[in-house]
Amino acid sequence: MAPLADASAAEPHDDPRQLPATEPEEAPAEAKKPLLTLRDGLPPVVETEAALREVCAALVAGSGPVAIDAERASGYRYSSRAYLIQLRREGASTALVDPIAFESLTPLQEALEGTEWILHAATQDLPCLTELGLRPTSLFDTELAGRLLGYPRVGLATLVETLLGYRLAKEHSAVDWSTRPLPEPWLEYAALDVEVLVELRDALAEELVAAGKDDWARQEFDYLRTFEQPARVDAWRRTSGLHRVRGRRGLGAVRALWETRDQIAEQRDVTPGRIIPDAAIVAAAQAMPADRNALLKARGFHGRGAERYAGRWLAALREAQEMTEEELPTRSPRGDGPPLPRAWAEKDPVAAKRLSLAREEMARLAEQHGVPVENLLTPDYLRRTLWTPPRTREPGQLLDEIAAQLAAYGARSWQIGLTAPILTTATLQADVSAADLPPAASPED
Numbered sequence: 001m002a003p004l005a006d007a008s009a010a011e012p013h014d015d016p017r018q019l020p021a022t023e024p025e026e027a028p029a030e031a032k033k034p035l036l037t038l039r040d041g042l043p044p045v046v047e048t049e050a051a052l053r054e055v056c057a058a059l060v061a062g063s064g065p066v067a068i069d070a071e072r073a074s075g076y077r078y079s080s081r082a083y084l085i086q087l088r089r090e091g092a093s094t095a096l097v098d099p100i101a102f103e104s105l106t107p108l109q110e111a112l113e114g115t116e117w118i119l120h121a122a123t124q125d126l127p128c129l130t131e132l133g134l135r136p137t138s139l140f141d142t143e144l145a146g147r148l149l150g151y152p153r154v155g156l157a158t159l160v161e162t163l164l165g166y167r168l169a170k171e172h173s174a175v176d177w178s179t180r181p182l183p184e185p186w187l188e189y190a191a192l193d194v195e196v197l198v199e200l201r202d203a204l205a206e207e208l209v210a211a212g213k214d215d216w217a218r219q220e221f222d223y224l225r226t227f228e229q230p231a232r233v234d235a236w237r238r239t240s241g242l243h244r245v246r247g248r249r250g251l252g253a254v255r256a257l258w259e260t261r262d263q264i265a266e267q268r269d270v271t272p273g274r275i276i277p278d279a280a281i282v283a284a285a286q287a288m289p290a291d292r293n294a295l296l297k298a299r300g301f302h303g304r305g306a307e308r309y310a311g312r313w314l315a316a317l318r319e320a321q322e323m324t325e326e327e328l329p330t331r332s333p334r335g336d337g338p339p340l341p342r343a344w345a346e347k348d349p350v351a352a353k354r355l356s357l358a359r360e361e362m363a364r365l366a367e368q369h370g371v372p373v374e375n376l377l378t379p380d381y382l383r384r385t386l387w388t389p390p391r392t393r394e395p396g397q398l399l400d401e402i403a404a405q406l407a408a409y410g411a412r413s414w415q416i417g418l419t420a421p422i423l424t425t426a427t428l429q430a431d432v433s434a435a436d437l438p439p440a441a442s443p444e445d
Helices: 049-061 106-112 122-131 142-148 156-164 184-195 197-210 214-224 247-268 278-287 292-297 304-308 310-322 341-347 349-369 379-387 395-409 413-436
Strands: 063-072 082-090 093-097 116-119 138-141
Touching (some): 049 093, 049 106, 063 122, 063 197, 082 122, 116 197, 122 214, 138 142, 138 197, 138 214, 142 156, 142 197, 142 214, 156 197, 197 214, 214 413, 278 310, 292 304, 292 310, 304 310, 349 379, 349 413, 379 395
Parallel strands (some): 063 116
């Protein structure tokens, strides 16, 4: 399972599927669980039409849900395409399919039609599978199930060890899966990712029922089937070290250099950081060199990509120099959402009070149900609702309108049922608190 490539740019933990966690301390050697191995041996890579037909026939003849995983070349390639697909179903054993070898995987989609897919961290794999024409009719996400159950760590290896008692090897988690031919140790690592995914799903499903959270999970899994990667807006603002660049013209230089690098990376299908690192972009934007020698002397601006595309970097810098004030980017992005929470107290003290009250109660609710607060309600939905709540202050109507507002954003009914009352109460209490505040002093006082 390849590392995550991109994440939401709004605030930390806006995406409930990407929560931080602390690795447990290494267990003593004598206490370690047994290492998971392939029970059926390593299958050959499927890379011919005849072999694909055999795999599809085996999947159709199998029973139960289908464990699926995909490997991408994150950190090596610009694209997020799948370079290997792993599948396992009871009665069908494991299959390793090379999607690069096929013009179409329609036979595989037809074989999977009507089955439940088991994925771990589905939002990572669904986009690249969808790109290949593979779409689930139903799914079970073992990572999300672990979050709903309150497991502090929900990585595949941790859950397998915790619930099934096996250790998963991790040494090939960040390799270049676009390599051909794929080395056998890598293939074995990939096959192990689906080896016990069915058993893990069953264990988690049993716990969800026992905790009364199986309907929550069903709603979440249904929602995931419609998941699409959000469009990257002002992605250049994620440049590491951007805060060190002064002035709007410097920001314009970062944007121009970033966009140039992105174009080159897409053309070559190489991850942008392998062209030039973010540090080089920041250094050039700070120095604003006017010629090749000065450019290549900028701190951090070195390497093959810096020299090979020096003309394009200089053209980007000239473009930034020639921009009018209206064309230059602002320090803060323009968006349709609310401002950053740290600015609420100054811009709208009542809204800031709503947010503070709601966050306190959301934290209590998360602890009560053993669910990360980000899974109770997407933080962006929380902020949007509290920044611009419905106008009514009649409690029942306010509750209904907040529930409708959350539903329009995409919140699921179980989330709305738990959190809409909190947002309603916070809205009403903040208004009361604001009414009790003394009037602002006039300039003459």
